[in-house]
Amino acid sequence: MRDPLPPDGNESTGARPRVLIEARTGSLLGSVELDDASLRKRLAFLDYGPTDDALLAELHQFALAHVDTIVDEFYEHLLRFDETREILRDPAQVARLKTLQREYFLRLTSGRIDAEYFESRLRVGAAHARINLRPEWYLGTYNLYLRLVMNRLRAYCADDPERLTSMIAALSKVIFLDMGLAIDAYIWSGYVDRALAQEYRRVAEVAEHTLHEKNALERAKADLTHMIVHDLKGPLGGILTLTQLALRKREGLPDAHAARFAQIQRSARDLMRMIENILEVEQMEEGRLTLRAEPVDLALLLAECANEFRATAEMAGQTVTVEVADDLSAIVTDRWVLRRVLNNLVVNAIRHSGSREAIRLEASPEHGGVRVGVRDGGRGMTADEQALLFSRSHAPLADGRVRSREDTGLGLVFCKMAVDAMGGTISVESAPGAGTVFTVRLPAVSAS
Ligand code: HEM
Incomplete structure (x- = not known):
């Protein structure tokens, strides 16, 4: 059994803990707030230790022998899918990326997981967030790495299945470590699915516009109601004046007619009272009613x-x-x-x-x-x-x-x-x- 790093960051060998991170200004590590202790914990969680360092270093010769074909197949695969091909449409860029991909791949088997390693992985993650590569394509491609390596590794360790298993285990740990750092970089970059964000913005704009129109409609309705209610006062005032006149000269009126006039007058007064209530409540709500003293x-x-x-x-x-x-x-x-x-x-x-x-x-x-x-x-x-x-x-x-x-x-x-x-x-x-x-x-x- 190999020795994993214990969660407190001390190697079980009892040796002084390696310092993974030197405090450096302008580093992504500092920006995403990953300190030495948290990186150690990450490695411990993946059960990554010196044995894995050694196994990966051992794999380096294998990597050197296969890196070119692995990188070629890597991009062949990406060019097979519309979503990734669209991003890699410039052959000159793909040629440049192959060189960088070579370095990336070889670094996987360097057996040196130090601050520089973490920093470089975060930078690669940030580069993909920047080009708006959706995380499912980016993370899924790590699986492609494992597939491409494992096919070849099986042949490489054909006579030693136990060694094969340990190597695959070490490799998958470092690949998962890279994936975790990629997610950190995406989060740090404030990655958002732009298409979705655009759609949200569009929906928000439509909602705001609808609300605006609804408010304008309500205002127009309220203004119209106010106008109608206000205009009712005129004819109603006329009815009140006429009934009052009729009742003042009631001597000539039959009793039944006078009673009806009185009833009309009461109803008209009620109506006037309601109209005034509506108008004055509105005035008070808008702070427009001034009181006389x-x-x-x-x-x-x-x-x-x-x-x-x-x-x-x-x-x-x-x-x-x-x-x-x-x-x-x-x-x-x-x-x-x-x-x-x-x-x-x-x-x-x-x-x-x-x-x-x-x-x-x-x-x-x-x-x-x-x-x-x-x-x-x-x-x-x-x-x-x-x-x-x-x-x-x-x-x-x-x-x-x-x-x-x-x-x-x-x-x-x-x-x-x-x-x-x-x-x-x-x-x-x-x-x-x-x-x-x-x-x-x-x-x-x-x-x-
Ligand atoms: C395991 C997955 C991947 C790894 C390890 C990887 C590795 C790299 C590396 C090392 C770089 C250079 C970063 C730098 O400039 O510092 C890079 C850049 C780039 N990668 Fe990937 N890549 C992966 C997946 C993908 C996928 C799925 C695509 C999509 C087609 C992609 C497209 C690109 C592009 C367009 C750049 C250039 C970015 C820029 O202009 O800043 N990569 N990649």
């Missing part, structure tokens, strides 16, 4: 709101009452936006509470600011339902209610965004069967 008398605001929705509430069998604390002073905020928040909360209470009782609008001072509540005695909500209230989610609520069926579902989303913009908070307290109260808390002076 003006003194707001909450008692008046709540009364106006109650008056506007009283008729609608009554049709649903509900009443709307207002309860304002005596010591409530005016706050400074955007009156129009706050009014629209209240409108949305009241419509929400009328539509979704299922209450047959009073819907109460409350306002009282709190911590230097105000607390405004919209309370109903309706069916209430579970915690899960409450969690979805201020989001754009259109998930159906439990017990069959669908929040967005009757409007755009943006009412409470608008409320949340508007109250946030005013520097306040909005919250909900509810429990199944126990009614719901939406509470808006605002500072005395809202942020603008």
Whole structure:
């Protein structure tokens, strides 16, 4: 049995370890971060030792005798395959390569695996990565080497099969060592399959283009929707003015007609509210909504709101009452936006509470600011339902209610965004069967 290098790099002979690598600047060995210890480990892993050195050195005479025919057959084989022939299409280059291949082959049997050996093998690997030779052709060719050598070696050691086996073993170790170094060089060179990389780039470009087109389409769609929604305000304003005029001169109208006009007016107002919700949520999302700051008398605001929705509430069998604390002073905020928040909360209470009782609008001072509540005695909500209230989610609520069926579902989303913009908070307290109260808390002076 021969002596392999132990994993720690010490030869089992007890002799001082050979230094495989001298630290050299600009070497590939340094670049791929292979130091003396790691190379020793590699040799130990292949079970390569001094016996193999000796066997390979012994093979050198054989190599010298056969190198020319081996190298010729090597290139004959490569020229038989389209992929490799394509690379070797220049006969002058093949002639040059044959010389280099001779040196390479003879070095295999030099029995001298030192730093220079590792370095030269890494350089050969890097040269093939550079010409973009796919690894399967490069590594596969090492097998060709073994085949070409073994055929001849069998005849060379015909009378000594044991020697033949040891020589093939030594040769295959050094060839596998070369293959490992070739892989290192490919990795170090950052080899990529260029055709594949190009294909990936093309796919990425197509994906990016598609995404760009999709975004542009979505923007165009959003702009169009915005325009349509915005343009609806005109004719709707006309309907509102006409119904208001008709209702003002209701003395001459039969009761049934007046009731229909009132119904048209309520529906048109609902529609206007939804349109404004859509447009303003959009404005707030884009940070384009600027708030005005003006003194707001909450008692008046709540009364106006109650008056506007009283008729609608009554049709649903509900009443709307207002309860304002005596010591409530005016706050400074955007009156129009706050009014629209209240409108949305009241419509929400009328539509979704299922209450047959009073819907109460409350306002009282709190911590230097105000607390405004919209309370109903309706069916209430579970915690899960409450969690979805201020989001754009259109998930159906439990017990069959669908929040967005009757409007755009943006009412409470608008409320949340508007109250946030005013520097306040909005919250909900509810429990199944126990009614719901939406509470808006605002500072005395809202942020603008
Ligand atoms: C066991 C496999 C192979 C070995 C040992 C080998 C060996 C060599 C050597 C020693 C060189 C010279 C490197 C230098 O300039 O330092 C070289 C270069 C070259 N080899 Fe190979 N080769 C192998 C496989 C292949 C294959 C499969 C092809 C493909 C047809 C190929 C094509 C080339 C080409 C085109 C060059 C010139 C590279 C350049 O211009 O930098 N080789 N080869």
